[in-house]
Amino acid sequence: MNGFLQSILAAGLVLGGAAARAGSIVVFAAASLTDGLQEIAQTYSRQTGEKVALNFGSSSSLARQILEGAPADIFFSADEAKMDSIQGLIAPQTRTNRLSNSLVIVVAGDSKLVMGSAKDLTQAAVKRIALADPKTVPAGIYARQYLEKLGLWPALESKVVPTDNVRAALAAVESGNVEAGMVYQTDTAISKSVKVAFAVPPDEGPAIVYPMAMLKDAKDPAAARRFLAYLGSAEAERVFEKFGFILIK
Amino acid sequence: MNAEEWQIVWFTAWVSALSTLVILPFGLAAAWLLARRDWPGKSLVETVVTMPLVMPPVATGLILLKLLGRRGPLGRFFHETLNLDIVFTWRGVLIALGVMSFPLLVLCARIAFDQVNPRFEQIARTLGAGEGRVFFTITLPLAWRGILGGMTLAFARALGEFGATIMVAGNIPGQTSTLSLSIFQHVQLGQDAQAYRLLGVSVALAFLAVWISECLLLRSKWPGRK
Amino acid sequence: MKLLLKNISLPVADFSIEVDVELRSPVTAIFGPSGAGKTSLLDLIAGLRRPASAFIQLDDRVLTDTAVKTRVPPRRREMGYVPQDLALFPHLSVRQNLLYGQKSGSRAAPVFRFEHVCEVLAIQPLAQRRVTDLSGGEKQRVALARALLSSPRLLLLDEPLARLDQALKAKIIPHLRRVRDEFHLPMLYITHDRREVLALCDEVLELRRGRITNRARATATDWPVNNDET
Numbered sequence: 001m002n003g004f005l006q007s008i009l010a011a012g013l014v015l016g017g018a019a020a021r022a023g024s025i026v027v028f029a030a031a032s033l034t035d036g037l038q039e040i041a042q043t044y045s046r047q048t049g050e051k052v053a054l055n056f057g058s059s060s061s062l063a064r065q066i067l068e069g070a071p072a073d074i075f076f077s078a079d080e081a082k083m084d085s086i087q088g089l090i091a092p093q094t095r096t097n098r099l100s101n102s103l104v105i106v107v108a109g110d111s112k113l114v115m116g117s118a119k120d121l122t123q124a125a126v127k128r129i130a131l132a133d134p135k136t137v138p139a140g141i142y143a144r145q146y147l148e149k150l151g152l153w154p155a156l157e158s159k160v161v162p163t164d165n166v167r168a169a170l171a172a173v174e175s176g177n178v179e180a181g182m183v184y185q186t187d188t189a190i191s192k193s194v195k196v197a198f199a200v201p202p203d204e205g206p207a208i209v210y211p212m213a214m215l216k217d218a219k220d221p222a223a224a225r226r227f228l229a230y231l232g233s234a235e236a237e238r239v240f241e242k243f244g245f246i247l248i249k
Numbered sequence: 250m251n252a253e254e255w256q257i258v259w260f261t262a263w264v265s266a267l268s269t270l271v272i273l274p275f276g277l278a279a280a281w282l283l284a285r286r287d288w289p290g291k292s293l294v295e296t297v298v299t300m301p302l303v304m305p306p307v308a309t310g311l312i313l314l315k316l317l318g319r320r321g322p323l324g325r326f327f328h329e330t331l332n333l334d335i336v337f338t339w340r341g342v343l344i345a346l347g348v349m350s351f352p353l354l355v356l357c358a359r360i361a362f363d364q365v366n367p368r369f370e371q372i373a374r375t376l377g378a379g380e381g382r383v384f385f386t387i388t389l390p391l392a393w394r395g396i397l398g399g400m401t402l403a404f405a406r407a408l409g410e411f412g413a414t415i416m417v418a419g420n421i422p423g424q425t426s427t428l429s430l431s432i433f434q435h436v437q438l439g440q441d442a443q444a445y446r447l448l449g450v451s452v453a454l455a456f457l458a459v460w461i462s463e464c465l466l467l468r469s470k471w472p473g474r475k
Numbered sequence: 476m477k478l479l480l481k482n483i484s485l486p487v488a489d490f491s492i493e494v495d496v497e498l499r500s501p502v503t504a505i506f507g508p509s510g511a512g513k514t515s516l517l518d519l520i521a522g523l524r525r526p527a528s529a530f531i532q533l534d535d536r537v538l539t540d541t542a543v544k545t546r547v548p549p550r551r552r553e554m555g556y557v558p559q560d561l562a563l564f565p566h567l568s569v570r571q572n573l574l575y576g577q578k579s580g581s582r583a584a585p586v587f588r589f590e591h592v593c594e595v596l597a598i599q600p601l602a603q604r605r606v607t608d609l610s611g612g613e614k615q616r617v618a619l620a621r622a623l624l625s626s627p628r629l630l631l632l633d634e635p636l637a638r639l640d641q642a643l644k645a646k647i648i649p650h651l652r653r654v655r656d657e658f659h660l661p662m663l664y665i666t667h668d669r670r671e672v673l674a675l676c677d678e679v680l681e682l683r684r685g686r687i688t689n690r691a692r693a694t695a696t697d698w699p700v701n702n703d704e705t
Contacts, residue, residue, distance in 0.1 A: 061437060128337060136438055161337050161419050176319045177336045368562045371523045374549040375556040376576030376625045386575075390566045 024053040025220070025227050026071055028062040030078035030210065031165040032101065032139065032184045036243040037076070040236050050223055058165035060136040066215070073218040074228060076210065078138035078166075083211040091214045091221070098232055099210035100246040102185045103143060103200040108176050108193065115197040118147060121180060122155050129159045130172035130181035138208075139166035143182040145206040170194065184208075186244040202246060209248070250446055253423075254431075258450055261428040264339060265407035268346035269400055272354060276403075277396070280358035281384070285367075302352040306412025313345060313417045341418035342425050349410050350403035357402060357466065361395025362388065398466035405458035409451065428454075476501070476629065476661035480520070481530040485685075487515045491527075492685035500677040502655055502662045506669075506699060507682035513665045514559065516682070517631050520663070521556050522549035533629060555622030555660075559633040561614050563606045569617055570602040576625025586626040587658060595653045596620045612643045616650065623658065630654075630662040636671060648674050669699070 029037050034056050041052040055062070055072070059082040066072050066086050075090075077083045083095065105121065107113050113125060121129060134140035140162065147153045163169045166183050173181040174193045181194075188196050212231060218224040230236055237247055250258075279298055283291070301309050317324040317335040327333040335341050365388055373383045389396070411429040418425040420434060428451050435444035476499065483494040492512040505513050518524040520531060522538065525546075531539040533554075538547045555576075564572050573589070593599045596616040601609065609617065615635060622630060635651070636644045652675065654660065664676055672679050672693050681689040681699055691698040 064437060064439065127334070133434075135434075158423075161421055163419065175314075177334075366562075368558065368560065369564060371518075371549070372556060372558060372562040373564075373575065375521050375523070375552070375554060376621070377550045377578060378575070379550060387564065 024051040025073050025223055026053045026055065027074045027076060027227075028055045028057075028066060028070070028072040029074075029076040030059045030062070030138065031056050031167045032078055032186055033076060033210070034167065035190050036186070036240050036245065040231065040239050043235070043239075044227060044230055048226075050227070052227060058132060058137040060133075060138070061164075071217075071219070072215055073220070073224040074212065074214055076212040076231075078208075078210055079141065080209055080211055081141075082138065083213060086215075089215050089217070091216045091218065094225070094228060095211055095213035096232060097209050097211050097248055098237070099240060100202070100248050101208045101210070101244075102202040102246065103139075103146060103182055103205050103208075104185050104188055104196045105180055105182055105198040105200075106170070106173050106188060106191075106194040107180050107197045108173055109195055111179070111195070111197075113179065113197060115180075117198060118150055118152060118200070120198070121147075121159075122152060126179045127159065128161050128178040128180075129156060130161045130163055130169040130178040132166040132169050132183075133162040133164065134160065135162070137165055139169070139182075139184060142206045142208055146200060146204075149206075184244075189244045210245075250450075254443070254447060256423070257426055257428060257431050257447070260339075260426070261408060262454070264342050264427070265346055265404050265410075268343050268407050269350065269354070269404045271343065272347045272351050272403065273400065276351060276354035276399070277358055277389075280355045281362055281388070283355070284359045284362035298355050299352050301349050301413075302356075306349060306410070307416055309348060310345060310413030310416025313341075313348060313413060317341065317344065317417065336417055337419050337421065337425065339418070339425060342414055342427065345413040345417045346407035346410050349413050350406040353406050354399045354403040357399025358392070358396050361392035361399070364395065365391045394465050398462040401458050401462035401465065405455055405462065408454055408458065477532075477534055478520075478629065478661070478663075479530065479532040481532075482528050483516075483519065483526060483531075484528045485512075485515060485519055485524065485526040487512055487685070490685050492516055492519075494685075494687055496680065496687060496690070498663075498678075498680075500661075501659075502664055502676045502678075504672040504676040504679040504693065505663060505665045505682055506667065506672060506679050508667065510684075511682045512685040513682055514633055517556070517633055517663065517665060520629075521554050521631055522547060522552050553626065553628045555625055555627035555630045557618045557622050557630070557632045557635055559637065561618040563609075563614055563618055563621070565606055567606065568602075569598070569604050569606060569609070572606060572617060573598075573602070573621050573624055576621060578626065587623050589624060591657075592620050592623050595657060596650050611638055612647060615639065615647060619650075619654070623654065623660070627660065630660045632662060633665045634667070635664070636666070636668070644671075651675055 037054055041054055044050065045052055059077040059079060062075065063077070063082040063085050066075060066089060075083065075086065105115060105118065131143050132140035134144040144153060147156055161172060161178055163172055166187060169181045170183050170187050170191055172178045174191060180197065185199065188194060212228065214221065214224045214228055241247060283295060314336060315321050319325060319328045319334070319336070324335055327335055335344065369387050369391065370383050373387045378386065409429055411433065414427060415430060420426050420430040428447055432444050432447045432451065435447065478498040480494050480496050483492060485492040492515060494516065505516065507513055515524060519526055519529065526541065528541045529539045530542070537545060538552055539545065564575065567575070596619060598613070598616050598620055601613055601617065606614070619635065636647060639647065648671070655662065655675065666672060676693045679691055679693050679698060680687050689698055689700045
């Protein structure tokens, strides 16, 4: 690159960096962590004065964005596979697994459907089931793994309405446009208008793990490490438990 | 290209074609009214008809979702009375495509009607033709090029529709998956080769559609045009 | 025939057409300079324009009466209109143009038979041609035949010979005479050519800026009052 282009690029990076560097720690986190992380980040900011910028989405699209060079400092994924996909960009020895979750089948608050097990999803009254995209999004992949294990997937596959992330699946059930959906236990805590038709016992369901790690290119590694440590602290764990997450000991 | 990809191309093509046909009578009616009649509030109608062209497609899609969902005013009727679902089905795709391409059809058809000399219609009336006959034997035949050009443009727009479609119909494999939705998903999955293949088909279809509509819209055949 | 044009008030451009007249002659000429409102008046009679006020009656039928909001639509006025630009439908063949005004089915036999009209106006060989291929004179005769074949009770002609050279005019005037004599159709004939008036018309109305300034027998010598036409 010639000198002129280099200067332009440098200027752009500096400006872009300056915007992000307005003291914020940038966290890319799975959608299911939204409410818990927001509360934790608020408390942290109040206590330390450091700003935390949260970017929620499906772990799959977040991982893609990080691979394309998005300026994340910390990645908090909903499954190991997505963290593995960016293995080369993770700062060594910063990856830990502290959180787990469990799956539930939800229906609209005013639904008449009754379910004793996942098999009841095959009944004719259930025409459509919302899942986070079972090809890419962790919540959908977990759900599919569970249904495959029960031998129900072939019968249910054609009923599936794939959504962009697990919160979108929840919204689809809330809107009444699908009869049922599978989301995380933690998602039901924040929704007033759905009810749990069946909770998958954690030991029967797939092993859900939420790894978190700092990225090599973090703007302010020291600040990022501090927040990462806070996420593993007893205070933060209490908040996660409050929202229904399961702690991995 | 494998069978599944061809299925997506085929689905996209036929649902786009069908949506164009479905909006045709409404589009022609709207275009004719705007070209031939004046009434208080006409500019309001003009604005509303053009809005899907300039609003963010996801915004239009959101409005449609609220209207056509099972709890929405229109969707409730279909769900409870006719046991039909619109959202998350091919019918949702059809309506999303139709709404998004409607303004283009009306725009082109209106210009086509504007170019028909009203004198022909007047003389036809003196010869005893009622309004229906005047429209089908005089106005429409003299405007057919512009109308066909508008239909082709609407079809091309429907082929490429994404924002409203994903809101109203989602991307359900084998049921509502269109070319643009598939390309998006392949990119998300990092499946670039598949994405490029579908992209190629998209470009070819769009090119063909626009080229045909250019030929139709730019050539003026009848003398006696204003 | 009897054509009543009473209390006509039709705003056009920068003046208003005000006419109050009763016409009884078989062929009445409307004579005047361009812009006098002749075409607008014809449009009004045909029902193609809405007046501020008007009472129009042809024989025993009231066609327009703004006082009681009566307005017979153009398609039921039974008038044959040959406009200045002829307005032959370019997408139809000559034959399709000619037959456009023919009433179908229940309205039974047209007053003027297809073969007779074609013979009078000498257009039989043109039937299958496209309208765009015709010469000026041929188009004129086709437009006239089309109007006749709709079985009108009154013929409205707007400068039918204006675009033709003298030779053609001389050829067509006999056809018009035949139309007048064989079909017994009353006609309103707009022109600014004195010779046409003399050749075809019984009576002439002079129209200037929307007002009838003179009315005379065609053969009289005291018209045109305003001598700025040829």
